[in-house]
Amino acid sequence: MDTTQATLLRQIGDHTARIGVIGMGYVGLPLAARSASLGFHVLGFDVSPQRVATLNRGESYIGDVPSADLACLRSAGLIEATTDTRRMAECDLLVICVPTPLNQTRDPDLSFIIAATDSIAASLRPGQLVILESTTYPGTTREVVQPRLEAGGLRVGDQVFLAFSPERIDPGQTSSKGWGVENTPKVVGGVSPACTDLAAAFYGQVTSRVVPVSSPAVAELTKLFENIFRAVNIALVNELALLCDRMDLNVWEVVEAAATKPYGFMKFTPGPGLGGHCIPIDPFYLTWKAREYDLTTRFIELAGEINTQMPRHVHDLVVRALNRQRKALNGARVLLLGVAYKPDVDDYRESPAFKVLELLVEDGAEVIACDPHVTRFESHHGKIYETIPLTDELLVSCDCAVIITSHSAFPYERIVSLAPAVVDTRNATATLPSDLRATVELL
Template sequence: MVHELMNRIHGRSAKVGVIGLGYVGLPLAERAGRAGFAVLGFDVSAERVARINRGESYIGDVASDALVALRERNLIEATTDVRRMRECDILVICVPTPLNPTREPDMRYIEAASENVAASIRPGQLVILESTTYPGTTRELILPRIERNGLRVGEQIFLAFSPERIDPGQTSSQGFSVENTPKVVGGVTAHCTELASAFYGYITSRVVPVSSPDVAELTKLFENVFRAVNIALVNELALLCDRMGLNVWEVIEAAATKPYGFMKFTPGPGLGGHCIPIDPFYLTWKARAYDLTTRFIELAGEINTQMPRHVRDLVVRALNRARKPLNGSAIVLLGVAYKPDVDDYRESPAFKVYDLLVADGATVIPCDPHIDEFELHDGRRMRTVPLTDDLLRQCDCAVIVTNHRAFDYERIVTLAPVVVDTRNATRSIQGPLRAKIVVL
């Protein structure tokens, strides 16, 4: 089984199934197709499936032209029919791993995907989990399901974990993408690691094998915990600098001139995206099973979740300059996406800022050049509006939540009565206009 599957991988005759065609799955599917593998994508959304089969991308990191080219060569297809998983030699699970309302891991998507895999598993298949999760998931949730019918992992079937490392908005020409980001791989057995490493060797420029799926699972969480803790540290520094009357951005830039022993992080209105606000809590939850309280991680979470309230307070301060109350004011919210120059608004801090301002009686008008419509936490659908000169003149305050390059910041500061800048996007604006800006 091992040699046959290995030969199919090296000969690019192995068929790759990608389960979940979102921000992780679709870029992987597109890259695998460009590497010469025939790809069959699975998704519960019939709309997504239809768009892929028409050669239309709904993910900013994947060009529609690339999908059209793959469709013309019969290298990519999408379906909602999970029974077709049996056709695939390699199955890669790329489904969401959110938190439930009590901030504990919500494993229903991984469980559903692994049940579908188990129902179609056949000898000679390699199953890889890419979804970010707590250490032990691959062994505890997936392995017993796919061995249910008597097939043994490491002998007739193979299982590994390789965490996704997707940075939305990046391409290989700009920075890091699927094809040039090192891939950590941990298999249940040595053969599992070898097969998964061979596959990813055609996907990315460097593969990093580790001793087990548990190590690979913890590696991904540690990467995101590292960022969450350091962001919390610099956010706390921002709060202190605000009290002391110092410019935190100046402090950070000065510290960043040290050529060793310092890594630059910047403050902001709160955490966004699917990784940093969520993944650390997978580890805190797992740590409790070992009677350990991960205090650094939990403290970082407390600090980061308080930043939208600080933004609300800065808006109050900015309005005070104009002798206006927050209640009844019109606030233009600049940016809904969680990071600049993308249309991804998952867990965006803009939502919490929005809720806090509305709760205090403000009218909030969202503007984002990359997003036409978005969904709030309570399920309400909202549309953004174009950022016109009249809107800026007529509002009471403009709040920069996301520093999109498409925004003309000098125009914004010139026309808006006051501006709250949570990203230091207005740093180049000097002179009299500077007095209109309240910086995080």
């Protein structure tokens, strides 16, 4: 082991290494807070001055990081945020936690990774460790990040170090199911054994289990496989829901019955469409990369087609529910219950509510949204919507209420009792009395 590696390994072990986290969002902020809680001094980088100011006041904008905890870390001088990328030179270890969206043609957009890497490269010094956590296609760490770090003359593997360790953040899980940064296993793949060892040493301090793999590409593909596994299984149960609708069968009853099998089955549930930053996007990263190898990932692409049909199916269920009231969709007042992509969080990235809303508006409906966790949101077409509080008057005055997100705060019995028509895309009304539930249009 050379002196550079040994020095950084010692700094990680005694928590004197300065940690830089690039991108203080749903991935970066929990990692930064966890690292600071262990006694590491953490410097968080973000392009948003508003976010930086909020964090430096000791206030959190992410539910899984309580403001009280962040305030304690700030007062102890363990965490600080900045927009000044020149301060990356102060850090011994830098973790890239930036978005990896798709561009207009549904191809990978690595612009945020490239910008972060170039900022690091501008002040890169011997002995620094760079870890990419952003979800991306196999080969990104070696083909995109490494050449940019080495452009200034430093060699990755002995003078500076580079690894990939995919983020495993599930917003809302910390409070609801107890999974957080501290106990979710971390997969780590470095471009050399020394890189893997150093990255594993850091995450060994942060979480309860580290899983080293042979290369960054293996770690990159591991993350995509995890998310595509969910996307494909969700597509299967969504297709089952479409078939059950035609056959006049209750898909939820079928799923619950199948879930009683104690082996060989994993429960997935249908819904109005995929949501969140990962599941709707990540399959496209792999299908894009597969074309480089003359392979069409038909199974993955078919799953995407099925999942994208679901907002249209919800639209059709609303039309059906209104028809039963002898009302047309054109001119109807439709209440969307839930904007967030999953229950009891404020994260609405890629929420299926957007597409459902746009389809209803295209056909002349007046759409109102209620969400106890989201006060305003921007649709896919850039229009800003404000959500409003749910009241009895609102329920009575609408023509149809559509449950998009099964927030625990929603009073489902009141919703079904007062709204003239209800479409339930999440089986949120499952526990209601049968006479009430008989009026509900289920997905």
